[in-house]
Amino acid sequence: MIYPIVKFGNPVLEKPSETVTLFDEELQKLVDDMFESMYAAHGVGLAAPQIGIGRRIAVIDVTFKEDPKAKLVLINPEIMHTEGKHTQSEGCLSIPDFRENVSRPKKVTVRAQDVHGKVFEKTGEELLARALLHETDHLNGKLYISHLSALKRDLIKRRIRKMIKAGEW
Numbered sequence: 022m023i024y025p026i027v028k029f030g031n032p033v034l035e036k037p038s039e040t041v042t043l044f045d046e047e048l049q050k051l052v053d054d055m056f057e058s059m060y061a062a063h064g065v066g067l068a069a070p071q072i073g074i075g076r077r078i079a080v081i082d083v084t085f086k087e088d089p090k091a092k093l094v095l096i097n098p099e100i101m102h103t104e105g106k107h108t109q110s111e112g113c114l115s116i117p118d119f120r121e122n123v124s125r126p127k128k129v130t131v132r133a134q135d136v137h138g139k140v141f142e143k144t145g146e147e148l149l150a151r152a153l154l155h156e157t158d159h160l161n162g163k164l165y166i167s168h169l170s171a172l173k174r175d176l177i178k179r180r181i182r183k184m185i186k187a188g189e190w
């Protein structure tokens with residue numbers, strides 16, 4: 022099932038998500054649906070709040086279907102270690118048509134559970150590091166625009182508010 026992507030302005034995007042405690046078939050189905058929804062939206066990462074579900078679940082595939090082994094499921098992820106600094110253009114499916122340069126650590130280690138509840142650690146660099154941080158931020162109710170200067174962030178928010186008013190969002 023393909024879920025519609027929730028856009029900026031919906032409060033679910035700015036609330037910390039709830040820890041997952043039940044690793045059942047329903048969770049597996051939701052993860053499958055999240056991959057399907059992410060690919061349909063042409064994204065390389067998707068967090069559950071982006072489909073209106075406030076639970077700590079995220080999916081990532083920075084190769085966008087090229088390498089099936091690159092498919093990553095993160096349940097209850099925590100950032101364990103970060104290193105270096107890397108600035109790159111970043112966007113978000115929930116804030117379509119906007120992109121900004123964001124500085125983030127270059128190398129990241131995350132600890133998470135898989136769909137069966139097994140704990141694992143994953144280290145990523147550059148694009149994968151960025152995705153790990155971006156999606157974990159989502160589960161903490163944080164959007165990438167919070168990493169921008171207040172000036173840039175307010176400008177984007179103002180433009181979005183205008184679009185919402187005009188019914189274009």
Ligand SMILES: [Zn+2]
Nearest residue numbers: 112113114115
């Ligand atoms: Zn996002």
